[in-house]
Amino acid sequence: xxxxxxxxxxxxxxxxxxxxxxxxxxxxxxxxxxxxxxxxxxxxxxxxxxxxxxxxxxxxxxxxxxxxxxxxxxxxxxxxxxxxxxxxxxxxxxxxxxxxxxxxxxxxxxxxxxxxxxxxxxxxxxxxxxxxxxxxxxxxxxxxxxxxxxxxxxxxxxxxxxxxxxxxxxxxxxxxxxxxxx
Amino acid sequence: xxxxxxxxxxxxxxxxxxxxxxxxxxxxxxxxxxxxxxxxxxxxxxxxxxxxxxxxxxxxxxxxxxxxxxxxxxxxxxxxxxxxxxxxxxxxxxxxxxxxxxxxxxxxxxxxxxxxxxxxxxxxxxxxxxxxxxxxxxxxxxxxxxxxxxxxxxxxxxxxxxxxxxxxxxxxxxxxxxxxxxxxxxxxxxxxxxxxxxxxxxxxxxxxxxxxxxxxxxxxxxxxxxxxxxxxxxxxxxxxxxxxxxxxxxxxxxxxxxxx
Ligand SMILES: [Zn+2]
Numbered sequence: 001x002x003x004x005x006x007x008x009x010x011x012x013x014x015x016x017x018x019x020x021x022x023x024x025x026x027x028x029x030x031x032x033x034x035x036x037x038x039x040x041x042x043x044x045x046x047x048x049x050x051x052x053x054x055x056x057x058x059x060x061x062x063x064x065x066x067x068x069x070x071x072x073x074x075x076x077x078x079x080x081x082x083x084x085x086x087x088x089x090x091x092x093x094x095x096x097x098x099x100x101x102x103x104x105x106x107x108x109x110x111x112x113x114x115x116x117x118x119x120x121x122x123x124x125x126x127x128x129x130x131x132x133x134x135x136x137x138x139x140x141x142x143x144x145x146x147x148x149x150x151x152x153x154x155x156x157x158x159x160x161x162x163x164x165x166x167x168x169x170x171x172x173x174x175x176x177x178x179x180x181x182x
Numbered sequence: 183x184x185x186x187x188x189x190x191x192x193x194x195x196x197x198x199x200x201x202x203x204x205x206x207x208x209x210x211x212x213x214x215x216x217x218x219x220x221x222x223x224x225x226x227x228x229x230x231x232x233x234x235x236x237x238x239x240x241x242x243x244x245x246x247x248x249x250x251x252x253x254x255x256x257x258x259x260x261x262x263x264x265x266x267x268x269x270x271x272x273x274x275x276x277x278x279x280x281x282x283x284x285x286x287x288x289x290x291x292x293x294x295x296x297x298x299x300x301x302x303x304x305x306x307x308x309x310x311x312x313x314x315x316x317x318x319x320x321x322x323x324x325x326x327x328x329x330x331x332x333x334x335x336x337x338x339x340x341x342x343x344x345x346x347x348x349x350x351x352x353x354x355x356x357x358x359x360x361x362x363x364x365x366x367x368x369x370x371x372x373x374x375x376x377x378x379x380x381x382x383x384x385x386x387x388x389x390x391x392x393x394x395x396x397x398x399x400x401x402x403x404x405x406x407x408x409x410x411x412x413x414x415x416x417x418x419x420x421x422x423x424x425x426x427x428x429x430x431x432x433x434x435x436x437x438x439x440x441x442x
Contacts, residue, residue, distance in 0.1 A: 043249070
């Protein structure tokens with residue numbers, strides 16, 4: 001018995017469209033989950049779900065679509081960690097005082113030691129941001145999405161993206177300055 | 183422009199997201215405001231630091247191989263692709279195999295699916311067109327509060343010119359018309375104003391002549407009232423509240439009905 005998923009042409013189209021973005025998706029997963037092994041599993045799950053639902057992808061840009069799926073996978077992972085029902089990050093009040101959904105096992109990646117010091121110290125600073133500000137900053141500055149693409153990936157209005165980004169940068173600057181103080 | 187107005191727009195300027203008109207406005211403010219000028223410089227420096235740091239983390243080769251292997255396996259095996267190539271850890275298996283969490287997570291996926299169906303896609307494009315129109319200089323191709331000026335303007339530009347109705351007496355001021363593109367086709371937009379809010383009424387020919395009652399939806403924070411009548415599809419888009427948008431649609435439909 002064949003299913004639509006057996007179609008080799010479909011698999012080929014999916015590879016060509018989605019696999020070039022693997023590093024981008026993995027990078028976002030690292031920032032969302034702040035845990036290498038969890039990020040790897042989330043990315044694998046994301047790609048398998050994306051493949052399964054590839055027929056629903058209508059373009060033009062596939063990155064926001066992949067990111068939206070990744071976010072769903074990560075939110076389920078947050079819920080698992082918290083032992084609580086799935087709660088969208090967006091439901092959280094947007095205050096700086098808000099505790100991260102999940103704060104333990106902020107691990108330093110093994111490879112970080114090898115990377116230039118600047119990148120790893122910047123990554124650590126970004127890791128200190130709370131959600132949804134961290135995700136918004138990463139989508140913009142690291143994944144290079146436009147405001148509209150971020151809105152699509154995160155499922156929020158463009159205006160929300162803009163205010164979150166302004167807040168994220170203010171938070172990052174504060175963390176930056178705090179670190180540079182002697 | 184005040185510092186408050188500029189605050190968020192400065193970020194959009196630094197990100198290259200502002201249209202030329204708004205960019206000029208923000209730049210004019212910055213030229214006269216040292217505080218906001220310093221803010222823009224700080225944002226640009228931060229952007230440079232982030233861009234220069236190469237913050238993309240390459241996916242481990244093993245992960246890439248696992249995904250590569252899972253794809254054809256998913257094709258050949260069954261409806262539970264993860265069964266073919268298990269994750270390195272069983273961590274995420276719980277919901278992949280259909281736990282309660284999986285069901286909840288799937289509802290998120292349903293939203294994605296819905297957002298991509300044809301109707302939703304066209305409505306998303308309508309909202310995009312509305313957003314584009316709000317950029318400086320993009321709102322109207324013909325500016326007139328006179329329906330007898332706006333309506334003939336569409337003639338020859340579209341297969342069917344959209345009906346242009348004066349609703350000023352009902353509190354919706356006609357301000358002009360515009361040729362726009364939705365779903366890769368030209369579409370007429372009649373532009374109204376309610377207080378400071380713009381209402382774009384998009385009108386397209388449809389193959390169906392059956393009347394369809396109105397639907398009200400919210401997409402990306404904008405309200406859309408759509409209906410179909412006498413071979414035309416209508417989408418009224420605005421950030422005014424749903425009640426007022428409904429009122430607009432009802433008055434439009436009533437006036438159209440009255441005109442025969
Ligand atoms: Zn200012």
